[in-house]
Amino acid sequence: MSDSLFSDASKRLEKALKYVSLSEDVTESLKHPKSSLSVSIPVRMDNGSLKVFQGYRVRYDDTRGPAKGGVRYHPNVSLDEVQSLAFWMTFKCAVLNLPFGGGKGGITVEPKALSKFELERLTRGYIDAIADFIGPNVDIPAPDVYTNAMIMGWMMDQYSIIRRQITPAVVTGKPLTMGGSVGRESATATGAFYVIESMLPKFEKVPTTTTVAIQGFGNAGGILAELLYKAGYKVVAVSDSQGGIYSKQGLDIPHIRQHKASGNGIKSVYCKSSVCNLEDHELLTNEELLALDVDVLIPSALENQIYEGNVNNVKAKFIFEAANGPTTSAADQVLEDKGIYVFPDILVNAGGVTVSYFEWVQNRSGLYWTLDEVNQRLKQKMVEETQQIWSISQEFGISMRTAAYVHALNRLGEARTAKGTRDYYINGRKS
Ligand code: NAD
Numbered sequence: 001m002s003d004s005l006f007s008d009a010s011k012r013l014e015k016a017l018k019y020v021s022l023s024e025d026v027t028e029s030l031k032h033p034k035s036s037l038s039v040s041i042p043v044r045m046d047n048g049s050l051k052v053f054q055g056y057r058v059r060y061d062d063t064r065g066p067a068k069g070g071v072r073y074h075p076n077v078s079l080d081e082v083q084s085l086a087f088w089m090t091f092k093c094a095v096l097n098l099p100f101g102g103g104k105g106g107i108t109v110e111p112k113a114l115s116k117f118e119l120e121r122l123t124r125g126y127i128d129a130i131a132d133f134i135g136p137n138v139d140i141p142a143p144d145v146y147t148n149a150m151i152m153g154w155m156m157d158q159y160s161i162i163r164r165q166i167t168p169a170v171v172t173g174k175p176l177t178m179g180g181s182v183g184r185e186s187a188t189a190t191g192a193f194y195v196i197e198s199m200l201p202k203f204e205k206v207p208t209t210t211t212v213a214i215q216g217f218g219n220a221g222g223i224l225a226e227l228l229y230k231a232g233y234k235v236v237a238v239s240d241s242q243g244g245i246y247s248k249q250g251l252d253i254p255h256i257r258q259h260k261a262s263g264n265g266i267k268s269v270y271c272k273s274s275v276c277n278l279e280d281h282e283l284l285t286n287e288e289l290l291a292l293d294v295d296v297l298i299p300s301a302l303e304n305q306i307y308e309g310n311v312n313n314v315k316a317k318f319i320f321e322a323a324n325g326p327t328t329s330a331a332d333q334v335l336e337d338k339g340i341y342v343f344p345d346i347l348v349n350a351g352g353v354t355v356s357y358f359e360w361v362q363n364r365s366g367l368y369w370t371l372d373e374v375n376q377r378l379k380q381k382m383v384e385e386t387q388q389i390w391s392i393s394q395e396f397g398i399s400m401r402t403a404a405y406v407h408a409l410n411r412l413g414e415a416r417t418a419k420g421t422r423d424y425y426i427n428g429r430k431s
Contacts, residue, residue, distance in 0.1 A: 005084040005303060011329040013091075016405030019396055022413040030090075030412065033060045033083050034067075034101075039129035041107065043122045046115050053122060057105040057130045059139050060086035063415045066137050067103030068093055068353055070144030070173075071126075071155075074302075077106035081303070085144070088324050089353065092346040094408035096385055098357045103139045105130070111146045123151050127158040134159070136169035136364070142356045143173040143219070145302065149185065153178045169363035172356035181359035183374035184352075189223035190375060191351015192322045194382040195343060196228070196296070199390070200318070203341075207232035211250075211294040213316070214238045215286055217266055220322040220349060221300025222257055229253035233296075237289050241301070243267045244289045247281040290314060299326035306331045314340065321345040336399050344401035346408065347389060354381055 010031060017027055041053045056079050059067040069089035072082070082104045090102025107126055111119060127134075134141060143152055152173040159170045168179030176182065183190070200210065212233050214221045217240045229235050234250040242265040245251065260266060267283055290297065290310060297316035299305050303325035306314060311331035319335065319342045321327065327335070327342060335342050355378055362368050369377075385407070393403035 004080045005325065006080050006087065008329050009084045009087050009325060012332075012401060012405055013409075016402050016409055019398065019402070019406045020409045020413060022409065023417070026413050026416045029416070030061065030409075033058050033086060034062060035059045035133075036079060036083060037130060037133050038079060039126070041122060041125040041129055043118060043125055045118055053107050053109050053125075055105070055107045055126045055129060056082040057133050057139070057141075058082045058086040058103060059133070060102040060104075061090040061412070062101035062103075062139075063412060063419060064094060064101050065099035066101065066135075067139040068098070068100035068142070068172075068356065069102055069104035070142045070352075071105040071107070071147050071151075072144040073107050073109050073111040073146040073151075075108060075110045076302075077108040082106045084303070085324055088346055090412070091405060091408040092350045092353055094411040095346050095389070095404050096350045096354050096357075096381055097411065098354065100140075100353070100357065103141075104144075105141055106144075119151070120154050123154045124158040127155050128162065131159060131162045134170060136167060136360070140169070140356075140360060141171050142353070145218070148219070149173055149175045149180060152180075169360050172359040173352075174359070179359075179363050181355055181362055181369070181374060182371045183378070184355045184359055185219065186223045186227075187355030187374075187378060188220045188322065188349050188352035189227055191354060191378055191382045192220070192224050192298070192320060192348045193227040193231070194351070194379050195348050195386050196320055197231070198383045198386050199343060200296075202390070203318070205295060205318075208234070210234065210296060211236050212296045212298065213246075213289050213292045213294045214298045214300055214322075215244070215289050215305060215326075216240065216299065216301030216323060217256070217260060218300070220352075221298065222260065224298060224300065224322055225253045226257055236294060237284065237292055238266060239284070239286050239289050239301075240266045244284050244286060245281055246284050246289070246292070251281075287313075292316070296320060299323045302326070304328055306335070308334075311335060314338075316340065319343065320348045322349050324349065332399075332401065342399060342401055344404050347386060347400070347404045350385075351378055351382060354378055 036058045039055045085104035093100040153175045156171045174180035212235045237246040291313035293315040296318045300322035306327040308330045311334045389403045
């Protein structure tokens with residue numbers, strides 16, 4: 001386990017534990033996932049053959065409420081990864097003071113290789129397999145990498161078929177017509193935008209002279225790029241899984257998003273369209289993007305992108321982690337030593353789960369909010385918690401990441417303590 005993502009993720013916890021006073025019982029129990037489910041999902045493919053996919057759901061902790069966390073469809077999904085993501089969700093929900101614990105799910109699959117019907121059968125099969133493990137008061141899935149509102153809609157529908165009752169609150173990130181919330185699709189990016197806007201002025205940075213590079217151009221990175229562009233930031237580089245593009249003058253982000261939405265990769269934007277002749281641009285790899293001399297770097301793709309092997313190339317002054325776990329703990333230490341400010345995933349990308357919480361509240365109350373209401377509540381939460389974490393980091397002279405874990409641990413510790421010993425076995429029996 002020593003090289004696993006989970007053991008690396010756990011190092012952040014160890015570091016933060018020095019700044020909180022929690023009982024050994026509480027700290028020991030927070031080091032282990034509550035339960036993990038591994039399932040085989042047989043899917044009839046369009047050509048008539050049968051293929052079996054591996055799926056997971058992990059409930060890391062539910063002390064503060066039902067487990068909450070996305071479902072990832074990716075060829076590299078493993079139990080180790082899902083467990084790590086569930087661990088981060090536990091701390092993220094506590095950072096934002098949401099009444100949720102942490103969970104996560106995933107299927108090991110290359111979704112781009114499936115037809116829409118195969119994807120739907122896989123999704124319904126996954127819900128069949130984990131239906132007894134999830135529920136609106138137990139564990140609530142949401143979108144993550146390569147899953148979206150359409151897939152969440154299938155999940156909710158399948159769960160409702162199994163339970164023989166419409167159960168919108170079992171999944172968040174659904175289409176609006178199936179009980180989704182306005183503002184959920186852009187929530188991760190919008191939340192990250194609020195964090196950026198509340199932190200950069202402390203360093204006397206203003207949008208027009210702030211250069212930004214973004215790795216990953218999906219739900220988190222693509223929407224955030226557009227928000228920053230519209231606010232006047234100079235987004236000079238963006239990338240997707242195929243590679244990226246760079247322009248010293250700043251990129252035309254709405255144009256790139258439009259191009260990407262029509263099914264093209266970012267790399268082809270400038271080469272295939274007329275913009276090719278209008279703008280000074282370069283193609284670059286994801287590694288090159290991470291090493292650009294920019295003010296702000298925003299990893300918005302996958303884990304372990306900044307690691308021991310490339311951390312010394314990083315020249316950005318500020319890193320805002322829109323992705324989960326983009327920086328390894330070893331790289332983190334180097335960044336800290338170099339004086340680079342890292343704003344951690346469990347704060348920066350928490351806008352997604354915050355509006356998922358709002359969606360769950362709306363589903364349960366039956367009363368739906370306007371976009372203004374959603375965004376106002378989101379802004380209030382993101383800014384308030386960012387400021388509190390900033391204060392903790394200043395008070396103890398620690399990084400924003402450690403401060404965020406301290407903030408979360410205080411809340412988790414309080415909830416665990418309030419529950420007494422009901423979670424612990426004594427002499428082979430639950431007390
Ligand atoms: P997405 O599927 O919408 O987009 C992923 C993007 O990353 C795509 O542009 C893809 O091309 C790119 N990508 C994939 N592999 C890459 C690679 N090796 N190098 C560079 N780019 C690569 O996914 P998303 O929802 O935007 O998720 C991105 C990150 O944000 C993940 O870490 C996810 O856990 C995190 N996150 C997402 C949400 C959410 O609500 N969607 C919430 C919190 C955190």
